[in-house]
Amino acid sequence: xxxxxxxxxxxxxxxxxxxxxxxxxxxxxxxxxxxxxxxxxxxxxxxxxxxxxxxxxxxxxxxxxxxxxxxxxxxxxxxxxxxxxxxxxxxxxxxxxxxxxxxxxxxxxxxxxxxxxxxxxxxxxxxxxxxxxxxxxxxxxxxxxxxxxxxxxxxxxxxxxxxxxxxxxxxxxxxxxxxxxxxxxxxxxxxxxxxxxxxxxxxxxxxxxxxxxxxxxxxxxxxxxxxxxxxxxxxxxxxxxxxxxxxxxxxxxxxxxxxxxxxxxxxxxxxxxxxxxxxxxxxxxxxxxxxxxxxxxxxxxxx
Amino acid sequence: xxxxxxxxxxxxxxxxxxxxxxxxxxxxxxxxxxxxxxxxxxxxxxxxxxxxxxxxxxxxxxxxxxxxxxxxxxxxxxxxxxxxxxxxxxxxxxxxxxxxxxxxxxxxxxxxxxxxxxxxxxxxxxxxxxxxxxxxxxxxxxxxxxxxxxxxxxxxxxxxxxxxxxxxxxxxxxxxxxxxxxxxxxxxxxxxxxxxxxxxxxxxxxxxxxxxxxxxxxxxxxxxxxxxxxxxxxxxxxxxxxxxxxxxxxxxxxxxxxxxxxxxxxxxxxxxxxxxxxxxxxxxxxxxxxxxxxxxxxxxxxxxxxxxxxxxxxxxxxxxxxxxxxxxxxxxxxxxxxxxxxxxxxxxxxxxxxxxxxxxxxxxxxxxxxxxxxxxxxxxxxxxxxxxxxxxxxxxxxxxxxxxxxxxxxxxxxxxxxxxxxxxxxxxxxxxxxxxxxxxxxxxxxxxxxxxxxxxxxxxxxxxxxxxxxxxxxxxxxxxxxxxxxxxxxxxxx
Ligand SMILES: Nc1ncnc2c1ncn2[C@@H]1O[C@H](COP(=O)(O)OP(=O)(O)OP(=O)(O)O)[C@@H](O)[C@H]1O
Ligand SMILES: [Mg+2]
Numbered sequence: 001x002x003x004x005x006x007x008x009x010x011x012x013x014x015x016x017x018x019x020x021x022x023x024x025x026x027x028x029x030x031x032x033x034x035x036x037x038x039x040x041x042x043x044x045x046x047x048x049x050x051x052x053x054x055x056x057x058x059x060x061x062x063x064x065x066x067x068x069x070x071x072x073x074x075x076x077x078x079x080x081x082x083x084x085x086x087x088x089x090x091x092x093x094x095x096x097x098x099x100x101x102x103x104x105x106x107x108x109x110x111x112x113x114x115x116x117x118x119x120x121x122x123x124x125x126x127x128x129x130x131x132x133x134x135x136x137x138x139x140x141x142x143x144x145x146x147x148x149x150x151x152x153x154x155x156x157x158x159x160x161x162x163x164x165x166x167x168x169x170x171x172x173x174x175x176x177x178x179x180x181x182x183x184x185x186x187x188x189x190x191x192x193x194x195x196x197x198x199x200x201x202x203x204x205x206x207x208x209x210x211x212x213x214x215x216x217x218x219x220x221x222x223x224x225x226x227x228x229x230x231x232x233x234x235x236x237x238x239x240x241x242x243x244x245x246x247x248x249x250x251x252x253x254x255x256x257x258x259x260x261x262x263x264x265x266x267x268x269x270x271x272x273x274x275x276x277x278x279x280x281x282x283x284x285x286x287x288x289x290x291x292x293x294x295x296x297x298x299x300x301x302x303x
Numbered sequence: 304x305x306x307x308x309x310x311x312x313x314x315x316x317x318x319x320x321x322x323x324x325x326x327x328x329x330x331x332x333x334x335x336x337x338x339x340x341x342x343x344x345x346x347x348x349x350x351x352x353x354x355x356x357x358x359x360x361x362x363x364x365x366x367x368x369x370x371x372x373x374x375x376x377x378x379x380x381x382x383x384x385x386x387x388x389x390x391x392x393x394x395x396x397x398x399x400x401x402x403x404x405x406x407x408x409x410x411x412x413x414x415x416x417x418x419x420x421x422x423x424x425x426x427x428x429x430x431x432x433x434x435x436x437x438x439x440x441x442x443x444x445x446x447x448x449x450x451x452x453x454x455x456x457x458x459x460x461x462x463x464x465x466x467x468x469x470x471x472x473x474x475x476x477x478x479x480x481x482x483x484x485x486x487x488x489x490x491x492x493x494x495x496x497x498x499x500x501x502x503x504x505x506x507x508x509x510x511x512x513x514x515x516x517x518x519x520x521x522x523x524x525x526x527x528x529x530x531x532x533x534x535x536x537x538x539x540x541x542x543x544x545x546x547x548x549x550x551x552x553x554x555x556x557x558x559x560x561x562x563x564x565x566x567x568x569x570x571x572x573x574x575x576x577x578x579x580x581x582x583x584x585x586x587x588x589x590x591x592x593x594x595x596x597x598x599x600x601x602x603x604x605x606x607x608x609x610x611x612x613x614x615x616x617x618x619x620x621x622x623x624x625x626x627x628x629x630x631x632x633x634x635x636x637x638x639x640x641x642x643x644x645x646x647x648x649x650x651x652x653x654x655x656x657x658x659x660x661x662x663x664x665x666x667x668x669x670x671x672x673x674x675x676x677x678x679x680x681x682x683x684x685x686x687x688x689x690x691x692x693x694x695x696x697x698x699x700x701x702x703x704x705x706x707x708x709x710x711x712x713x714x715x716x717x718x719x720x721x722x723x724x725x726x727x728x729x730x731x732x733x734x735x736x737x738x739x740x741x742x743x744x745x746x747x748x749x750x751x752x753x754x755x756x757x758x759x760x761x762x763x764x765x766x767x768x769x770x771x772x773x774x775x776x777x778x779x780x781x782x783x784x785x786x787x788x789x790x791x792x793x794x795x796x797x
Contacts, residue, residue, distance in 0.1 A: 164407050171393045171404050178391035181355065182405030182453075183376040294394070302355060 006138050008254055011128040013139070013146055014212065016250030018043070020149040023235070023242050024156050025071075027199030030159065030232055032193035033173040034082055037093025039201050040225030041100030042074040046202025048104035049211035051216040052111060060210050063121075064145075067210075071202025074100060075194035083190045084297035093268065097225070098160035100240035106150045108216060109228040143211040145203075150243070157239040169193055173293035176300035186300050201225070230279055234286045238295060245282070252278045306331035306461050307352065307493040308384075312361035314347055321347040321695075322358070323516045325454050329461065331366075334483065334493040336503040338536055339513035342699035344743050345496050346388055348513070349463045352494075353385040354378040379406075384459025387469050388496075388727070389642075394439035402453045420611065421456070428455045430483040440567050444475065444592030444755070452511070453478070455486070462486075463494045467501060469727045478507050498729045500529040512536055513744070531657050552765060553582030556749040557718045562612035562622075564602050569712040570619050572598040573609070574773040576579065580718070585619040585782075587764030588753045591645045591793050596753050597639060597775040600722040603751065604636045607627045616718060630658050635716030636708045639753075646708055647696030651687070652678035654695050685709040686735070701732030708739060719743050722753040737763060757789060771795040 013283035022043055029036040036042075048065040054063025058098035074096065081092035112119050124143045160166035170188050174177040176186045204224075209216050227249060257270040307329040314322040319343045323715035329335050348357045352363065354372040361372050364546035365381045372378050378385070392401050399414070399421040407417070414435075430452045438446060447449050447467060470478050483493060483506065497503055499723055503526060505509060511520040512535040512725055519535050550743040559578045566572030571597050580586045603614070605626040614622040621632055629636075645654050656663045656674045660668060663677075678691040687700050687705045695706065702726065710733050711719065725733040738761060744750050754760050760767055767784050769776040769792035776792045 162413075163411050164409065167396070167404060167412055171396060172398075173373070174395050175391065177391045178393050179404065181353075181375050181376070181385070181387060181391040183457075185374070186404040253449065267580055284310045291395075 004258065006135055008251070008258060009137050010141065011168070011186065011254035011278070012247060012251040013142055013150075014250075015253045016246040017146045017149045017211075017289045018207045019144070019209065019228055019231060019246040019249060020153065021204030022150065022201045023199040023246060024224065024239060025204065026228050026232050026243060027156070027235070027237060028193045028197040028200070029078075031074075031173045031237060032190045033176060033293055034190055034194060035089045035093060035229075035297055035299075036075075036078055036194065036197060036201075037090060037229070038074055038078050038096030038100070038198075039093075039228055040221060040223070041097030042071055042201040043205030043225050044097075044221045045070050045074060045100040045104050046047060046205030046207045048108060048205075048216055049202070049293075050206025051121065052108075054210060055119060057061055060121070062123055062209050063296050064206055066211035067202045068199040071198035071200070072195045073198070074202065075196070075198025076191065078198070079187075079194045080189040082232055083187055083194070086301055089297050089299070118215050118217065120215040121210075124211040128282065143207070145207050145211055149207075153239050153243050159271060160239065172293055174296050176298075177274045180300070180302065190300075195264070201228075202229075209269060219296065220232060227276075227279060231284050233290050234279075234282055236286065236290055248282060249275055249279055304331050304456075305364065307328065307393075308367075308495075309348070309352065310362045310364070312348060312351060313459055314344075314356060314361045315350060315359060318322060318643050320516050322351070325361070325513065325518050327347065327511055328521070329492055329494055330488065330509075331492045332487060333508040334487060334495055334506055336507040337494055337496045337504065337513065338498075338500075338532060340699075341732055343513040343536070343729075344516040346465055347516075349385065349465055349494065349496065352378065352474040353383060353463060353604040363746055376405075377577060379459075381455055382458070383463065384454030384457050384461070385463040386447075386454050386465060388469075389464040390446050390450060391450060392438045392446055392453075394437070396438060397434070398438060398441075398449050399434040401438055401449060402432075402434075402456050406457055416537055421452070421502035424456050428452060428486070429478060432457070442593035442597060442730035447581070448475075461491065461492050461494070463496075464725055465496045466498070467495075468497055468499065468595055474777070476502065483512075487711050498727070498733070500532055500730070503532065504529060507678055514538060523590055536729070552584040554618060555579045556582050557601075557751075558613075558615040558631065560613045560615070561611050562602060562614065564609045566598050567596070572773050573602065576612070576773075578768055578775060578778060579607050579754065581719075581752060582747050582749055583744055583753055584765045585744050585750040585763050586778075587767045588751065588758035588770055589757055589760045589767055589789055589793060590755065590770035592755050594770045596722070596755070598768060598773075599770065600720065603720050604634070604638070625718075627658075630714070633710035634716035634720065635718070635748075636720045637704070637711055637722060637724050641689050641700070641703050641707050645695050647694065648690050651682070651689050651695055651706055652691035652700070653707055655681055655691075658710055659714065676704060681709040681713055683712070693733050700727045701729055701735075704728060704732065704736060708736065712739070712743060717744070717748060719748050719750045720753070723755065724752070725754075725756065757786060757793075761786065761789070769793055 022039060024038050026036055049070040050063040050067035053066035054060050060297050078096055080090060081087045082089045129140040129142050160170065168184055172186055180186050205221060208220055231242055231245040234245040248270050252275040256274040260268055260271045305328050309325065311326040311328040312322050325348055337347050347356060351358045354374045354377050362689065363372060370381055399417040400422050401419045425432050430448050432449050432452055438449065444679060479499050487493060495507055507524055509521055509523055511521040514536060531659050562573055562576040564570060564573040575661040578586065587590055600606060604608050605624055611622055616632055623630060624632065653672050655678045663674050675691050685705050685708060687709065695703065715786060724736050728736060740750055751764055764781050766778055766780050767789060768778045769789060772795065
């Protein structure tokens with residue numbers, strides 16, 4: 001196969017990894033009836049906490065764990081505001097994003113100061129399967145987290161559609177009154193969905209610092225969280241279809257980088273915009289049949 | 304022994320005192336009716352027992368033990384089950400998933416297994432459901448059956464049923480009563496809310512009546528009558544049976560020919576339906592729920608486009624018109640589900656203006672003053688107990704239906720389509736709605752009454768058409784109709 005295509009496929013998987021994690025996280029929240037706009041901030045926090053914990057302890061795995069915990073806390077905060085107190089979900093989500101980004105930046109300055117050369121860590125190694133094969137070798141030269149991201153999709157599908165917990169989540173996102181009347185605690189259920197969702201989002205963010213870059217920059221998430229929000233719609237709240245969306249966006253992103261390197265005589269902004277343009281087109285086509293969870297955005301209160 | 308004892312229960316919502324010092328006792332093994340007008344506080348009292356509301360004051364004893372019921376979970380654990388008045392089902396899930404929701408121990412979920420379990424329960428309790436169907440594809444009657452089975456499935460020893468028969472047809476009611484009586488023999492105690500006094504007199508042992516949130520009293524069935532109960536509820540004499548004056552009907556106004564339409568589940572929900580209605584006439588459309596009534600209502604009101612056939616209003620083809628144009632053309636409608644035909648978060652005045660916004664717009668801006676003034680007029684004319692600025696969803700069922708009627712009828716439509724107009728309404732409100740439909744007829748309108756309540760159809764209609772599996776099974780003048788004859792047509796026998 002063409003070297004260009006092989007490289008493109010490999011890069012697509014890499015770019016798609018954080019999107020898969022975070023989109024599945026958002027999917028959990030939305031299936032439970034909560035639009036979590038804290039996603040951008042939670043990914044940012046995950047990237048920062050993962051990096052900091054790893055550079056302090058020297059262990060990437062502790063970094064990953066710390067990122068997940070920070071995501072759970074962010075989910076708890078979202079739950080406190082939007083589930084317990086019934087604050088408008090747009091407001092609480094955006095508020096959390098603003099808060100977490102500033103908090104991360106502030107802590108980064110305090111911990112690492114302002115050095116000329118940004119601090120870095122030894123990031124995760126690539127895991128090479130089929131390393132002798134000229135085609136499969138480069139494609140299957142990925143970080144462990146990328147394999148995990150793909151493996152986790154059927155797991156999420158299984159949880160949602162083949163477990164009691166998943167049934168409860170789907171029910172509460174459609175009709176919290178019915179779920180309550182069935183004897184299920186709506187608050188606890190939504191809180192747990194937000195905690196799982198937060199962990200996945202933060203892991204997605206930490207992939208960028210712990211695997212891809214090995215360092216932390218201020219523009220590290222750069223709107224990926226918002227992309228994930230649209231990927232959930234694109235995937236029609238279904239985990240398997242979410243993968244397609246993530247691969248599409250990842251593919252176009254990887255393509256535009258490669259096209260830039262080819263030295264086409266076009267302003268580079270056009271290339272940068274390409275993935276977002278494709279997202280908008282894909283959403284326009286797919287979003288028309290979107291079946292939103294009926295209780296999305298609606299806080300639940302008994303009386 | 305007392306299965307339930309509620310002592311001195313009070314509950315308010317804002318300024319409304321929904322329950323005030325209510326006392327209620329349920330003996331074990333009895334079927335106990337809870338009666339009262341719309342807004343009397345029946346649902347509130349039962350939601351307190353089921354843990355959906357907390358009482359401001361009062362105590363609850365179950366089987367003699369004082370209970371703190373904080374949530375439905377506590378109530379279920381204490382053996383209380385509830386079939387709520389407005390469906391609490393998840394439309395996107397299957398029947399089986401809805402029934403086991405919150406009531407499985409296993410971590411994983413096997414569709415096959417839960418469907419088997421639910422089907423078995425369905426046979427055991429004599430409540431038939433299709434366990435693999437999606438709830439959103441079910442008719443209202445079928446959904447109600449799922450609700451009933453859901454409570455029974457949880458091994459409830461005390462079963463609250465908030466107007467369970469409002470959406471069932473006579474045959475289904477009989478089946479329900481049979482299984483209730485059987486279950487009661489096996490130790491179930493039932494609280495039964497209904498506005499239908501016949502049912503109460505048939506199946507219940509004792510009756511408690513609420514009025515304006517207070518207990519009026521509890522009586523034994525043997526020591527009371529329908530008339531006495533109605534008087535206890537309303538506080539005045541009522542006429543339980545509407546008087547229909549027969550009159551000559553006018554010319555043909557509305558003509559439906561070979562109408563065919565597809566539904567969500569079946570391809571031919573309506574199959575070649577034809578009928579005509581004259582001025583000064585009520586055509587009743589009877590039928591067991593789920594035989595095409597919803598689709599017929601939707602097609603006639605312009606929400607669903609027919610795949611074939613024509614509808615003519617005074618010779619004009621209208622089957623392709625939008626709902627708004629239909630209103631312009633002289634069609635008044637009351638939808639099957641009044642919650643769907645209104646917007647709960649808007650005020651009464653806004654809801655009243657909703658179908659006629661052109662009339663209330665000046666320079667592209669809504670004329671709030673006119674909306675308000677007209678609302679006051681309609682509220683007065685239709686005796687709605689509300690002020691123009693009340694949010695619609697705070698109204699009782701009866702008053703909500705009056706708003707729907709006021710909106711539809713104040714334009715003096717040539718054709719009135721009333722679908723299930725008295726479902727869930729109390730004696731007084733039902734009396735009002737039926738009188739109003741007869742007045743429309745006498746005014747010269749052609750009225751289509753789609754109802755699953757056979758008594759209502761027989762009492763109001765001039766002719767009766769029976770809908771069975773999307774076909775019209777015969778149109779009979781009411782003078783020649785008997786309950787048996789119509790019942791057989793409804794069952795598709797002849
Ligand atoms: N959640 C609520 N918020 C505000 N007011 C409420 C609420 N629930 C009930 N009410 C009010 O309390 C009163 C009693 O209502 P309730 O639903 O208990 O009546 P009901 O006897 O069940 O009537 P119906 O026969 O129409 O079902 C009504 O005036 C109603 O408007
Ligand atoms: Mg009620």
